Amino acid sequence: MKTFIGVDLGGTNIRAAKVDEEGNILQMVKDVSEPDKGAEHVMSKMIELIERIDGYEECEGIGMGIPGPIDTIHGKIIVSTNLPKLVGYPIVEHISKHFNKPTFIDNDVKVATLGEACLGAGKEYPIVYYVTISTGIGGALSIDKKVLSGQNGHAGEIGNICIDRNRNKYNILNVGAVENEASGTAITRKGKEVFGDTIQHAGDVFELARQKDEKALKIVDDMAYDLAMMFSAIAHVCDPHVFVVGGGVMKGKDVFFDKMEKYYRDMIHVGMQPVVFKEAMLEEPGIIGAAMLPMTKIA
């Protein structure tokens, strides 16, 4: 069976894995990324890491997933909060020259989308919209196992969709941006506003909702409606077969997901009801999806 190398490069760690065609991780290695030491340093780290993988020479190609908007054509990072010294650096050129293998790069959410579309919860469907609800909210559209990057690498920046124009402005995002109203960060903020510092993270709000606390249930109900508005906007643009939903906030799915889906189904046309929701199923969608980049591009 053919194997591929997937790399997950973040602001703290680099991880690399050998992945087979069925998405099995055969070996995984990890190191700190130390991006403050510059692009060349990170590239050396990445090369050393890949060379620690048994049989890396026989792998068919290399794929990398990196946070933020990526120029997939020129193989560069466009903008980055965590890896500012790598912006504009020819990452793909550097790595492909060193290993003499087909090498590809994309945004971390987009490679996760590719992983879920090819091998995960979306694998039986032609049109997959992947949504991750975590610290932030992001997503991507996959059509026939190809992920849409958009002109500027911003396709899927759905966290900035306004779901209610009568909210507060918190940051650079739009007033009423769904990320500021229904992400893990948002639920934590709303929980603190009501319950004070006993709330450490969104899970604490969900736990209170499980205990039928009225105020926690209100936060969760608002969140469910706000998310439904976002899913509805996406569906009217691209009418997917499936929404694959992942991210840490899904740990609270028992308290918000059914409500969300009920609100959502009232917001779409009768003819769009066949759409289904599936929970993301890959344990490591980012690294498996990164390994899928060469698999889907050179197959």
Next chain:
Amino acid sequence: MKTFIGVDLGGTNIRAAKVDEEGNILQMVKDVSEPDKGAEHVMSKMIELIERIDGYEECEGIGMGIPGPIDTIHGKIIVSTNLPKLVGYPIVEHISKHFNKPTFIDNDVKVATLGEACLGAGKEYPIVYYVTISTGIGGALSIDKKVLSGQNGHAGEIGNICIDRNRNKYNILNVGAVENEASGTAITRKGKEVFGDTIQHAGDVFELARQKDEKALKIVDDMAYDLAMMFSAIAHVCDPHVFVVGGGVMKGKDVFFDKMEKYYRDMIHVGMQPVVFKEAMLEEPGIIGAAMLPMTKIA
């Protein structure tokens, strides 16, 4: 040069044209569609009409554009207000058997999108989002000259996107659906509410705005903001290179379009600013786009 037949089938008329590869209409013929007389009758009308085109035998294929959601795989209408007796009828099978030519069908907005993406205002761009603002509001996404239908033929039903949850419910569409707030029908309704029956259509409101009437300017400003919200939601889903905007309401573009674009650019990320707006340029996007169906599928 190769030629193709494009058919525009509506509730009142059928039109058929011979179109060349550059989108020139070489001949156009027209008849009433009489859909109340049943599917077989409409099929006979369509066949007669096509056979009136000089040299129809030499055309490479046939494409049809029809309002409402279309099952492009099985060549049938899914739902139709104007052509209810044709729902479920095997239109493509019937026509392709008769003429022994490759035959395709899609929704009228989607074929217009294809026309604009292949030969019109979007032809130089890979990712085109076409929006028509007319009696209603609809659109479609084209990627590399292929139009996304969606699972249920509903991709691009953007008129149902909620742009403000604090509006009235008017019909089957969502509260705050942009079609109920910024279409030609909506502007006419709002004009009548303020100015009474002196307002016959949206153009009358635009004319008052040109004369600097404060109340008309308020209607137009709200419309511009509401449309910007819709364009922003679409852009965050698919980050297109270009929005191609058509439809009768664009006759008032001088009063609302620059405002709309200014609001819109404040609602998207800095990195998404390269997107451009172009006015739809084909005189007959529906019929030319229909003819592009066989051109793009059998080329």
